[in-house]
Amino acid sequence: MTSSDWDPDLYGRFADVRLRPALDLLARVGGALPEGDIVDLGCGSGPVGPALARRFPDRRRVGVDSSHAMLAKAEGTGAYDALTAADIAGWTPERPVALIYSNAALQWLGDHDTLIPALAKKLTSGGTLAVQMPRQNRAPSHRIWTDLVQEHFPGRAAQAARPETADPVEYHRRLSPLGRFDLWETEYFQTLPAAPEGHPVRHFTSATFARPILDRLDEGERVMIEKLYDEAMRAAYPPAADGTVLFPFRRLFFTLDIA
Numbered sequence: 001m002t003s004s005d006w007d008p009d010l011y012g013r014f015a016d017v018r019l020r021p022a023l024d025l026l027a028r029v030g031g032a033l034p035e036g037d038i039v040d041l042g043c044g045s046g047p048v049g050p051a052l053a054r055r056f057p058d059r060r061r062v063g064v065d066s067s068h069a070m071l072a073k074a075e076g077t078g079a080y081d082a083l084t085a086a087d088i089a090g091w092t093p094e095r096p097v098a099l100i101y102s103n104a105a106l107q108w109l110g111d112h113d114t115l116i117p118a119l120a121k122k123l124t125s126g127g128t129l130a131v132q133m134p135r136q137n138r139a140p141s142h143r144i145w146t147d148l149v150q151e152h153f154p155g156r157a158a159q160a161a162r163p164e165t166a167d168p169v170e171y172h173r174r175l176s177p178l179g180r181f182d183l184w185e186t187e188y189f190q191t192l193p194a195a196p197e198g199h200p201v202r203h204f205t206s207a208t209f210a211r212p213i214l215d216r217l218d219e220g221e222r223v224m225i226e227k228l229y230d231e232a233m234r235a236a237y238p239p240a241a242d243g244t245v246l247f248p249f250r251r252l253f254f255t256l257d258i259a
């Protein structure tokens with residue numbers, strides 16, 4: 001079983017509910033940025049590109065992502081002046097930048113204690129680092145994928161990349177000494193539309209959190225786990241009469257303005 005690339009179409013199915021936190025983060029970025037580029041780190045298919053272009057029409061806007069499929073879609077938005085294929089862990093800008101904006105990407109990289117201060121060092125004086133990451137691993141939507149695969153195929157889930165966001169206090173401890181730090185969390189009560197087959201929460205999580213776990217299964221194993229997952233989701237997030245589902249989703253946000 002090989003690791004699949006991101007699927008921009010699958011990911012884009014819930015574009016509206018995924019865009020809302022991205023815009024909430026952007027709204028908290030202050031107006032007085034110093035000279036320099038705007039970087040959308042882990043830009044994916046570029047859903048935030050148009051909002052960045054409206055907000056910073058005169059800045060050079062750069063998207064960075066490791067997925068070629070996602071970057072190809074981002075290109076189509078026409079919102080970026082440059083798109084760079086790079087791993088965030090090793091990414092270095094040509095020169096210090098004014099804003100590093102990262103929506104729903106850094107949870108895929110480990111060692112935030114080292115990574116995030118290192119990103120702050122890539123800012124020019126007075127620049128801002130703005131980050132949003134899901135903090136949903138303990139909710140049934142995420143925990144049950146891992147539990148089911150662990151129960152039926154021991155060891156397999158442990159081989160998969162697992163997105164991870166630490167407790168908010170950990171970010172406060174590490175980042176508040178570095179500048180003006182604003183930290184918050186929001187639980188979005190998302191209404192997912194009815195799905196033609198399977199539970200709507202499966203369709204939401206399959207494109208992101210569950211992707212590396214599902215990559216570890218063959219077709220038959222995958223069908224079996226998806227069936228069990230659908231049953232568990234019906235109990236955890238019961239569909240309304242019209243098939244829609246209320247799906248609470250917790251996200252952590254911070255902005256760091258460096259001196």
Ligand SMILES: C[S@@+](CC[C@H](N)C(=O)[O-])C[C@H]1O[C@@H](n2cnc3c(N)ncnc32)[C@H](O)[C@@H]1O
Pocket residue numbers: 006018022041042043044045046047048064065066067070086087088089102103104105108109208
């Ligand atoms: C959930 S998507 C979010 C994309 C976009 N920021 C948005 O708001 O829709 C996560 C993105 O992070 C990218 N990503 C994950 N790990 C990465 C890494 N180590 N380096 C660069 N990009 C990475 C993926 O390719 C994917 O496009």
